[in-house]
Amino acid sequence: MSNYVLAIDQGTTSSRAILFDGTHAPVATAQEEFEQHFPQSGWVEHEPEDIWQSTLTMCREAISKAGVTPGDIAAIGITNQRETTVVWDRDTGKPIHRAIVWQDRRTADACAALKKAGNEPTVTARTGLLLDPYFSGTKVAWILDTVDGARDAADAGKLAFGTIDSFLLWRLTGGKVHATDATNASRTQLYDIHEGRWSEEMCDLFRVPMSVLPDVRDSADAYGETVPDLFGGAIPICGVAGDQQAATIGQACFQPGMMKSTYGTGCFALLNTGQTAVASNNRLLTTIAYQLDGQPTYALEGSIFIAGAAVQWLRDGLKIIDNAAEAGELAGDADETQDVFLVPAFVGLGAPYWDADARGALFGITRNTGPAEVARAALESVGFQTRDLLEAMKGDWAGNKTGAEADTVLRVDGGMTVSDWTMQFLADILGAPVDRPRFLETTALGAAYLAGMHRGVYPGLDGFAETWALDRRFSPELDIVTSERRYEGWRKAVRRTLSGQDLL
Secondary structure (H helix, E strand, O other): OOOEEEEEEEOOOEEEEEEEOOOOOEEEEEEEEOOOEOOOOOOOEEOHHHHHHHHHHHHHHHHHHHOOOHHHEEEEEEEEOOOOEEEEEOOOOOEOOOEEOOOOOOOHHHHHHHHHOOOHHHHHHHHOOOOOOOOOHHHHHHHHHHOOOHHHHHHOOOEEEEOHHHHHHHHHOOOOOOEEEHHHHOOOOOEEOOOOEEOHHHHHHHOOOHHHOOEEEOOEOOOOEOOHHHHOOOOEEEEEEEHHHHHHHHOOOOOOOOEEEEEOOOEEEEEEEEOOOOOOOOOOEEEEEEEEOOEEEEEEEEEEOOOHHHHHHHHHHOOOOOOOOHHHHHHHOOOOOOOOEEEOOEOEEOOOOOEOOOOOEEEOOOOOOOHHHHHHHHHHHHHHHHHHHHHHHHHHHHOOOOHHHHOOOEEEEOHHHHOHHHHHHHHHHHOOOEEEEOOOOHHHHHHHHHHHHHOOOOOOHHHHHOOOOEEEEEOOOOOHHHHHHHHHHHHHHHHHHOOOOOOO
């Protein structure tokens, strides 16, 4: 029996393929970075063909490394960078514009106009989201308004819109399947997360024809088969989830109150709220964590736009490190008497501030400030932002559950978690335990699990949860007085960074 599962993990800066065996252990991995495009300040784009070719190549490489055949692979699971928007021609399959990435801020004015008109309460009530250029709705409208003839073609049913999962599904199935799952649909601002369907009201508000929208399915479902020529044989596609939801699944956060935080390009924390869609009083998002057998499980989410990207800035922008692994070591050499704060609002600030016009700033520098202090500030900014999210989440969750249930251990994953220095600071500033699992690629694992569960290769939720294994728990070591003083310094720095504030 086929007992391998191939996970496609299509991220913001790279495409990765991991082949898992029947015990969901990784047996082969392939990864490739692709080019980032920055046409203007605050604009971020990807070439969809780069995404497709890198994904296809990495899948073939992983299969080859493992020495298996398509017949040995029970299913493919897809996880993807969310909100990134692609519009393509249904006849040719070719995109009509570069993909507009989730980090992109070009539609900030459009969001501000919708907010000024009083639309945000309705948008939040239907979709669980706020009016921000982060999401897909205004991105789709921008493409249709900007590309010559695009809006007419969309109205005529000639164009298709999708997040990256939909685009990959289309290509993998040779244009036979135009679909997405509920988690990705819930990030578009066009999907009613309570009714479980595309919202005509939201489509009218954002001026997106419903004819361009994909079908919405469960996160574990039959999504069709790959074109045989791609891998030498057809492989069923049986799982799809946005990257942060896939990580929630990979971390086995299946019980209400469980929380995970993923540290990649950005940082995204999700708190499972079960079958209750908790409305936030702290400008967090209400979203779908996963959907199985037609039943959505909801979550509160806080999104930080810049986490690992701050380390990339140290490497590529300031050139004070040669690789990301050096950041923690350099930060460890910093002068601890200097309170230097980096607010990495390179593309605005996410939750709980949601300020699209904020820009980055470095505070507290002196003549003695050097690369070590800047590296420390960059890594600490991730911890400070995570505390912002945790404080907001606990406030919302405590309003719906008991205080005891509001306290939870944080499960972490993603590239930045390999840094012991960063994880220890995270525990210190949160004043709470931080658990790092043995297998850090939980996003890919979540996608593989969805596909494998659907095909009967992997067990149900309870059985999968029993396999979660701890690598290390980081417990707070910093005294609370120092922790609170540092956090208040961060809050002051953020207030000075928010748009509309007079820094002089």
